[in-house]
Amino acid sequence: MRRRRAGLPARRGHLRDDVTGWLFAAPVVVILGVFLLLPILMAMWVSLTSWNGQGSPFKGGVPFVGLDNYSRLFTRDDLARQDFMTSIRNNVYYVAIVVPLQTVLALGLALVVNSRLLKGRSFFRSAFFFPSVTSSVAVSVVFLFIFGNSGALAQLLGFFGVKGPEWFSDSRGVLHLLLGVDTPPAALADHGVFGLSWWEWLSGPSVAMCAIIALVVWTTSGTFMLMFLAALQDIPVTLEEAAMLDGAGRRQRFRYVTLPMLRPTMFLVLTLGLIGTWQVFDQIYVMSQGAPAKTTLTPAFLSYRTAFRDFDYGAGTAISFVLFLIIVLLTLFQRRVMRERRG
């Protein structure tokens, strides 16, 4: 018998090993190739055409328009650009609120649940986590009812003598409401960039969008709480004890011991949050379809609508590639910022 290195299969000939390895991986490779790589290539082609959904996009006769579908999103003064920019604005506000809120909430819940003094921790942990595992469509239905015109939230606010807004038909921007301005100052209304006036850019999320934000924070915080919890449990008790002996107060311990140990998890939660929030779709589809007054329109939903409702597959695909690019760039940017901080 030949000698073998421990743990490694015998190299009885490279070819045979290669065949075995690729055979094992073949189903995954083929399916990812056919349903991931191939579609992306096809979509790249379609985004360069103005295919209208009739017949095959890969035959002659489909009008080739070059980069027109992309450039019109930024340069041409028409409704397509306006809708796209509106969706970007909506999503920026959405991301800017959801990501910090869910991160802070998840961290807070994790800290409380992790506290060794409390009983019934596993019950609470499950309660916070449960919304994350349910169907996005089903919980959207629940929130439609809660935020509805005669819904649970309206009644709850009524107990406190507050008359809540009609969430899903209220297109007013929250920033506008907070500042108490109804009519835009001319300086903001008359100037703008990318087809939206500054007034429109600075609207904040609409009241309707706030309902969706509440839903999303509610569903995703649980998952992120678990990640923080796992990281908290990995912090050696001795480290905290040492800090305690050094006379560090609770706040100082959190600031100088806990937080630095949580940094990798924090990075992960922020990254996943950023990637996830730019893709919001299910909730929009079920709850609002972009209404009222386009204030819950997001790039993901817009790309879907442009392709499947307006039969403009080229433009719809172009929007999704731009969205892809946004996500990639933001992730890279974030990675760089976090690395600089660390270094």
Next chain:
Amino acid sequence: MRRLASTFTGYAILVFFALVFVYPFVIQVATSFKTEPDAAASPLSPIPHPLTTAAFERVFTGTDLPLWLGNSLLVAVVLTAGRVFLDSLAGYALSRLRFRGRSALFGAVIAVMAVPGVVLFIPKFLVLNQLGMYDSYLALILPIIVDAAGVFIMKQFFDSIPAGVEEAARIDGAGPFRVFWSVVLPMARPALITLTIISFQGAWNEFPHTLVAVQDPALFTLPRGLADLVSGSLGGGTQYPLKLGAALLATIPVAVIFVIFQRHFVRGANEGSSKG
């Protein structure tokens, strides 16, 4: 004294948030047993008055929910079985087989995990259409029967199995598949359970893929049917007991599995987290 106060505050925070996180489900259950006027008049009340199962009767007789339920079950079971088997195969190859291109393949799997699913809607539709699979059970299942995250989880687990367990079997002359199937796979039971649970949960809740894979109502799964039942209804206060009842039925299977296999969900969430 101070300790007592902080314990009290801790509980107060926990109970408050537990209410915020759980009460919507209480409302959901309660409302689905309410009459329509009752649901509109006292949406917050956890007790239906009067109690009625009329909404569920209408769900089963007036909508296609039984059909959606059947489709969901079929699709979720096939998807789960497929994902568990195929992901393990690939994970095993990536972890324990030496072959040329292995590290590049692993890199490709990681890259695939980073592709945001939302940009694939239209592309997936295009490819299904080209292959003539659009609007079929195959379209619902095949494109998502493997997932890169599952491959990653299995690879990580196989990495943790001590080297050399395959040796004995190999000396007995077993082929690579036999070694995988009857020696290594049984050792991966915990990872397999985790993968099964999160695959089932993902498959059961899958919505956007069904949107671009089928349009025939006979092929709708529960989330798709439910979405069409309510979409665009914009808070118009009609038929909420019915809609919430249907949503409840979509939630129950996952809820049951959650209660039984909770720690696997927890592990799944954390396994998924290490992929960043």
Next chain:
Amino acid sequence: MKLHPLAALAATALAATACGSGFEEPEAAPQSSGPASLRVLIASSGDPETAAVKDAAAAWAGSSGNQVTVTPAQDIHQQLGQAFAGGNPPDVFYVDASRFADYASVGALEPYADKISDPDDFYPSLRTTFTRDGKFYCAPKDFSTLALIVNEGLWKKAGLGEADVPKTWDELTAVAGRLKAEGITPLALGDTRDRIGAFMVQAGGWITSPDGKRATGDSPENLKALEYVRSLLKDKLAAYPKQLSASWPGEAFGKGKAAMTIEGNWIKGALKADYPDIRYKAYELPQGAEQGTLSFTNCWGIAAKSPSKTAAVAFVEAMTKAEQQMTFAKEFGVMPSRQSAKDAYTKEFPADTAFVNGAAYAQGPVNAPKMDSVLADLDAGLQQLTAQDPKALLARLQKNTQSALGE
């Protein structure tokens, strides 16, 4: 070495493309002979409609020896859109007038309507709605128009009689002033082009030219209409349903919060189901510069790709016969699209005379492709009509319409 797996991926991908069946597409759909099996997709208003269409289809199938499957769609725009792109659309389907131009312009519809017997019997306004580039594409299924719905109780309470029913905008304003009372809004008005558009038609304007080729949004007539509606809203003589905590005007009307509303004949069924005690009457809409209302309609579309077009045309022929349409009218409350059924209908439903009369001067939905997002944008503007300058709103409409029409 490193390129190896990627190359393999690409090769697989290419191989898969090559096998794709979708590439082979015949230019004209081959026509099958013998008994056909038709697939019919309908956007049903509810169970009565589904049942009535299924019964009628079964009867036709029995007498003609073909097979028909009728499927009610959940979201027919989306289902049809994907079915067209998938190359396997149903043979016959409802086409909403507002989507007609989109489907026709991409060549998805078979222009068959002149093959139906007596095509001139369809109301001219409905024919126009489904005509594009001089071709009458598909047979109108039925239609509805807008009328002024008046709450008789509140009307009498305000001391108004039959003679006070407004015939002009000025009279409408005057009557509204008298109906205004604590907790009662004179007019509940839907906040979209599908209601406010009626005022544009009455003023002599519309969003596009009759052939759907030119944008006419910023005309002085349209401006006059919007300014009039705006003044009603500002003086609290009219309100949008949202302001009345209602999901649609009929709800506010049914609850007695509004004395009048402008809705179509569907309001009959809704009021009967939800507010059976309310007494009301329907009158023709008051005039501006001319008489005007809006019509809403579907046609029986036949897919250009259908393999059984002959059978499909025969099916539509049966569905659009005057007697069949009267049956539908009785089953689920729509108005027949054939003028020859008008007398029978008004005899059966005398209270609907105002709706039927509207057919003579009704404007159909915008008949041009790619207008869906433009019109959605207009609706968003109309929802904020009191806070906006109507002129700017129309200028925006004009600009968007022009770019959609490629002017």
